[in-house]
Amino acid sequence: MTTKLPRYDVAVIGAGVNGAGIARDAALRGLRVIILDKNDMCSGTSAISSRLIHGGLRYLEYAEIPLVYESLHERRYLRRNAPHLVKPLRISIPIFAGARRGRLLIRLGMIAYDLLSYNKSLPHHDMLNSDEMRKVEPGLRQDGLRGAARYFDAQVAFAERLVLENLLAARSAGAEIKTYCEVHQIKSCHGRVDSLVYRDKSGKDHEIGADTIVNASGPWVDEVLKTAPRRTRRFVGGTKGSHIVVSPFAGAPNDAFYVEAAADGRPLFIIPWNGQYLIGTTDIRYDDTLDTIRASRAEVDYLVAETNRVFPQAKLSIADINFAYAGVRPLPFQEKGPESAITRRHIIKLNRDIAKGLISIIGGKLTTYRSLAEQTVDRLAKILLRKLPECRTRDTPLPGAFGVDRAREKILASGLTTEWGGERLLSIYGGRAAAIVEIAAAGAPLRDKIDLDGHYLAAEVVFVIREEFAVTLADIIFRRMMIGFDADQGRSLYDAIAACAAAELGWSKTELHEELRELRSYADSLRVAERVSS
Numbered sequence: 158m159t160t161k162l163p164r165y166d167v168a169v170i171g172a173g174v175n176g177a178g179i180a181r182d183a184a185l186r187g188l189r190v191i192i193l194d195k196n197d198m199c200s201g202t203s204a205i206s207s208r209l210i211h212g213g214l215r216y217l218e219y220a221e222i223p224l225v226y227e228s229l230h231e232r233r234y235l236r237r238n239a240p241h242l243v244k245p246l247r248i249s250i251p252i253f254a255g256a257r258r259g260r261l262l263i264r265l266g267m268i269a270y271d272l273l274s275y276n277k278s279l280p281h282h283d284m285l286n287s288d289e290m291r292k293v294e295p296g297l298r299q300d301g302l303r304g305a306a307r308y309f310d311a312q313v314a315f316a317e318r319l320v321l322e323n324l325l326a327a328r329s330a331g332a333e334i335k336t337y338c339e340v341h342q343i344k345s346c347h348g349r350v351d352s353l354v355y356r357d358k359s360g361k362d363h364e365i366g367a368d369t370i371v372n373a374s375g376p377w378v379d380e381v382l383k384t385a386p387r388r389t390r391r392f393v394g395g396t397k398g399s400h401i402v403v404s405p406f407a408g409a410p411n412d413a414f415y416v417e418a419a420a421d422g423r424p425l426f427i428i429p430w431n432g433q434y435l436i437g438t439t440d441i442r443y444d445d446t447l448d449t450i451r452a453s454r455a456e457v458d459y460l461v462a463e464t465n466r467v468f469p470q471a472k473l474s475i476a477d478i479n480f481a482y483a484g485v486r487p488l489p490f491q492e493k494g495p496e497s498a499i500t501r502r503h504i505i506k507l508n509r510d511i512a513k514g515l516i517s518i519i520g521g522k523l524t525t526y527r528s529l530a531e532q533t534v535d536r537l538a539k540i541l542l543r544k545l546p547e548c549r550t551r552d553t554p555l556p557g558a559f560g561v562d563r564a565r566e567k568i569l570a571s572g573l574t575t576e577w578g579g580e581r582l583l584s585i586y587g588g589r590a591a592a593i594v595e596i597a598a599a600g601a602p603l604r605d606k607i608d609l610d611g612h613y614l615a616a617e618v619v620f621v622i623r624e625e626f627a628v629t630l631a632d633i634i635f636r637r638m639m640i641g642f643d644a645d646q647g648r649s650l651y652d653a654i655a656a657c658a659a660a661e662l663g664w665s666k667t668e669l670h671e672e673l674r675e676l677r678s679y680a681d682s683l684r685v686a687e688r689v690s691s
C-alpha cells in the first residue's frame with residue numbers, strides 16, 4: 158500500500174449528478190470522500206438533459222416497470238427535498254388520427270403512471286376531447302386532432318444547481334471537491350485499487366490514496382477505465398441527444414407537450430423553460446469525440462420541422478433558435494437494436510477484473526441519481542467491510558431548501574434588488590440567497606447593481622466565487638448564476654460580471670481578456686444559426 162499520500166475511503170471521478178449524489182451520500186455516512194472533475198462540476202451529460210424529473214412514461218412501452226416505479230418515487234423525494242429547484246410541470250399528449258400511439262394505449266399508459274405513483278402529491282391525469290383541447294391550447298394543430306391526455310411530472314429548470322447543491326451538502330459533510338482536475342491514472346496494489354493520479358489546471362500532477370474508486374464519469378467511463386492497470390471490455394455505448402431553445406412563438410403552448418414525431422415516431426418534448434421553449438431530443442448512436450458535442454444540422458432541422466408540424470403558426474426557422482445544446486447518454490453498450498430500446502436503468506458495475514474496490518456507474522437518469530447513490534454507497538460499505546449508518550438522503554433536504562421564506566423577507570427588507578431580482582435569487586439559490594444580501598451589506602462595490610434595470614447585484618458574483626467554487630466566467634454565467642441560458646445568453650452582463658470576478662480573483666488585465674474571450678467563444682459555440690446554416 159502506498160504510504161504518505163493523502164488517503165480517502167472513496168475517490169469519486171466525475172462531478173455530474175451521479176458523482177455528486179454519491180459523494181454526498183458517502184460523506185453523510187461518515188466516509189472520507191474526495192470528488193474530482195476534469196472540468197467544472199456539471200459540465201457533462203447532466204447539463205444537457207431535458208431537465209425533467211420524471212417517471213419516464215415512454216419506458217412503459219418497454220415494460221421497464223421497476224424503473225418507472227423507482228423514478229416516480231424519486232420524483233416525490235426530490236419535490237420534498239428540493240422544492241426550490243424541482244417544480245411540478247403539466248404535460249399534454251395530443252392524440253392525432255393515424256398516430257402510432259392511439260387513445261386507448263395512451264389512456265392505459267396514463268392509468269399505469271398514476272397507479273405506479275399512488276401516493277404522489279401531484280394531481281392524477283385527465284383526458285380531453287378535441288373541442289376541450291382546442292380551447293386550452295388554440296395553437297395546437299387542429300387537423301386530425303382527436304383529443305389529448307394531460308398529466309403531471311416535474312421539471313428541474315437548472316440541473317446544474319441540483320448537482321451543485323449535492324456537492325455543497327457533500328462538502329458540509331466533510332468531502333473534498335476538486336474541479337478542473339483530470340484523473341489520468343488509476344493504480345492498484347495486490348489486486349486492489351490503491352491510488353489515483355490527477356492533473357490540475359496548471360498541469361501539475363498529484364497522487365492521492367483511495368481504498369475505493371467510483372468511476373462516475375458518465376460517457377467517459379470507458380476512457381477512465383483505460384487509465385487503470387488492466388484492460389476490460391467496453392461498457393458504454395452512448396446515443397447523442399440534442400435540444401434547441403427558442404423564444405415564445407406564435408401559437409406556443411401553455412403547458413409542456415409530449416408529441417410523437419412524424420418522421421420516426423419517436424416521442425419528443427416541447428417544454429416551457431426559462432422564459433423560452435426547450436425542444437428535444439434526438440437519439441442517435443454516437444461513437445465520436447466526447448468533449449465538444451454540438452447539435453448537427455440534421456438534428457436541428459428535425460426538431461424545427463416537428464415543432465412547426467404540431468404548432469403550425471410557429472413557422473420556426475434556424476434563425477429563430479436562441480441556442481442549442483447536445484451530449485451523449487451514457488447507456489449500457491449494446492451493439493444492435495433500436496436506440497430507444499436500450500435500457501435507461503443504471504448498472505453499478507464492480508470492476509473486479511481490473512482491481513477490487515473499483516466501481517463504474519453506467520447509465521442512470523437525473524431523476525434517479527439519489528437512489529443510485531444510495532445503492533452505490535451500500536456496495537462501498539461491503540467492499541470496505543464497514544458497517545455504515547443508514548442512508549439519510551431520502552429525508553434530508555438539500556441546502557437551498559432551508560429558510561426560503563426568511564430569505565425572501567430579508568431580500569425584500571434590504572431593498573437592494575427589484576422584486577423580480579429577489580424572486581430570481583430565490584429560484585436559483587433557495588434560502589441560501591440570504592447570504593448574497595449579507596455580502597452586499599458590506600457596502601460598495603458589493604451592493605452595486607451590475608445591470609441597468611437593477612436586478613443583479615455584484616454580491617452575487619462574489620457569492621458564487623466564495624461559496625460555490627466557481628473559478629471561470631463560464632462557471633459563473635452558465636453553471637451558477639444561470640444567465641447563460643437566457644435568450645441572449647446573458648451577453649449584456651459579461652463585461653460587468655468579468656470586472657467583479659477579476660476584482661475578487663485578482664485577475665490581471667491579460668487574464669481578464671482571456672477569460673472573456675473563452676466565455677464568448679463558448680457562448681458562440683452554442684448558437685446555431687452561424688454554425689449550421691451553411
Ligand SMILES: Cc1cc2nc3c(=O)[nH]c(=O)nc-3n(C[C@H](O)[C@H](O)[C@H](O)COP(=O)(O)OP(=O)(O)OC[C@H]3O[C@@H](n4cnc5c(N)ncnc54)[C@H](O)[C@@H]3O)c2cc1C
Nearest residue numbers: 171173174175195201202203207209340375398522523524
Ligand atoms: C439528451 C438527454 C436528455 C436527458 N434527459 C433527461 C431527463 O429529462 N431526465 C432525466 O432524469 N435524465 C435525463 N437524461 C439522463 C441524464 O442526464 C444522465 O444520465 C445523467 O446526467 C448522467 O450523469 P452522470 O453524472 O453519470 O454523467 P455526467 O453528467 O456526464 O458527469 C460525468 C463527469 O465526469 C467528468 N469526467 C470525465 N472524465 C473524467 C476524468 N478523467 N477525470 C475527472 N472527471 C472526469 C466529466 O467532466 C463530467 O462532468 C438525459 C440525457 C440526455 C443525453
